[in-house]
Amino acid sequence: MIERLEMFLALAKARHFGRAAEAMGVTQPTLSAAIRQLEDTLGVKLVVRGSRFQGLTPEGERVLAWARRITGDMRGMKEELRAAREGLTGTLRLAVIPTALGAVARLTARVSAAHPKLRFALRSATTAELLSAIEDHEADAGIGYLDGEPLGRVVTQPLYTERYVAVMRSDAALARIEPLRWADLATAELCLLTPDMQNRRIVAGHLRAAGVEVAPRVETNSTIVLISHVLTAGWVTILPERAAEIFLRGQPLVARPLTAPDAAHEIGLIAPWREPHGPLVEALLAEARRFSLD
Template identity: 40%
Template sequence: MLVRHLSFFVTLAREQHFARAAEACNVTQSTLSAAIRKLEEDLQVALVVRNQRFIGLTVEGDHLLAWARQILTDYDSLREDLSGLRTGLKGTLRLGVVPAAMGAIGFLTTRFRQAHPEALIEIRSLSSRDIQKGLDCFEIEAGLTYLENEPLERVRRLPLYHEHYILAMGANHVLAARSRVSWAEAAGQRLCLLSDDMQNRRILDNLAASLSLTLRPVVVSNSFLGVCAHLRQEDFASIVPHTFRHLFGGTPDLVMIDLVEPVHRQAVGLVLSDRDPLPPMAAALSRVILDADLESAVSAAEARAAL
């Protein structure tokens, strides 16, 4: 009963409306209200500020919300773990992935599915800051993000591969016939880049600054899809991770050229909540990673795409 009541409470905190929360929990509003009152009686504190409607949580309610999320996550993990002992791992693995790592996520999920064919996978494109929030609030089991630049807190880190950068452009671009391009030359192009709320962009800006350069994009987007949509238009170019060569290499009207002077490498890897035991999905993913050489897999795919 306590678990059910905590579930109602977390839903109410999310919906911030008694009727919507009741609908989400598939119960009547009176049932949900009675469950919240029972929690308050058991804990001997007021949890919700209310008059005729939901106003917000009390200070005690905010504290309970953090505990409730953890208790519900642990309860679900316990059920998944016990069920997995009988029938194999099922359920959904929820992953937060920074946009720059989307080009490599398939290498990771394919290996996970091979090991756990009954499991489902949900991928969310998130900033590194949102990955931190997702892990802290138990909304995701793991994140794929940068490990060394702006490192996350309260996480376990599993290195996967090192990202380096290429200049992408249309086949008619003035630099399209080159085999290499310097950062100084790239900075002078008509650029389309990620917006500066994305860590990839902040990495590029910092690298450019270390070379006494400034990146001045004409177009910015919080999605690489928005960036790539411009590469066939006018004379746009973009600085993208080398994993995008695997995704778009071999496309006749797109050219991707290595950026040099310097060749910069950035560690990318998996982050998991620093908890023991790990939730079953997170633990299973970490075991898969230990047996996988993603650095070699990504490099081999890039080489094939470059042919």
């Protein structure tokens, strides 16, 4: 039953029988047979079929929610039994917004010190991708914004407050202005994160409120690419203070805090709404509760 539910989850995600079969490491006829067996067991049609996958039936959407819950609970049970035998082992999968990637090491280092056998797999993700990865069991938890946009049914734990700086070459004209206001960036050539990033939407909102046209010369989902253009082209980017810190060492760059307004947003741990959590996620939450990155 669990295996059939996992195949159903793979199909719901891929929305294609062939790709779902490939993701599960089985043939397409094997996956199709498993879905039909699941339908026979439950007594309902789960998939709208035609010449190709056409979506889930209303009953299939309901089963999808239960399948996520059941397979998540099964995974948590296996983790707990393994932890009872061997201590906390395995891989903790985290989806992290790009601007928090530099700060996440402080949390993972503390968890690793408490549980030396634990490994980590980190992936960069937008807020929407982060929430989807948690829902689809592709990530055990995430680190992202806790305010500004709805998160849905999740558990959160604040970690630190994000504040913003303008990063530029130390010889830039704006580098001589202190304090630097958002409105002062009206004359700057900007390079910013892409609009699908919540950080970009936050930054763009503050720029527009200050009367600054948001028309960046470069848009990218990589903070490294942003800094490369600041260094090479002499442009200006806007990053959270913690994300900027790592680039300032040994480079001819300065980071000027932005004022008027002195904007701040909360970053924290985001975990599935489940009780109990698996031992890996519970260890992460417990460590996050013990300290703040501020």
